Amino acid sequence: MTDSDLALRLTQRLTETLPASAALARLAAPIADAAEQARLVTDAEIGASTPALAIASSLHETQYTRLYRS
Numbered sequence: 001m002t003d004s005d006l007a008l009r010l011t012q013r014l015t016e017t018l019p020a021s022a023a024l025a026r027l028a029a030p031i032a033d034a035a036e037q038a039r040l041v042t043d044a045e046i047g048a049s050t051p052a053l054a055i056a057s058s059l060h061e062t063q064y065t066r067l068y069r070s
Contacts, residue, residue, distance in 0.1 A: 007032035 011025040 003032040003036050004029065
């Protein structure tokens with residue numbers, strides 16, 4: 001059974017049992033599709049950019065020395 005089949009079954013079950021769940025049921029298929037697309041992404045295609053972390057790291061390098069005595 002594929003993710004799309006599971007999403008369809010979930011949609012049918014939710015709309016049959018709780019009318020208020022219809023809005024959530026409509027999201028089942030898009031979420032399953034997004035999960036499948038995410039599963040297919042290779043490590044080389046994943047990237048991150050953390051400029052604030054780089055700036056904070058560089059500022060840490062220039063901090064003054066602190067001496068603590070107990």
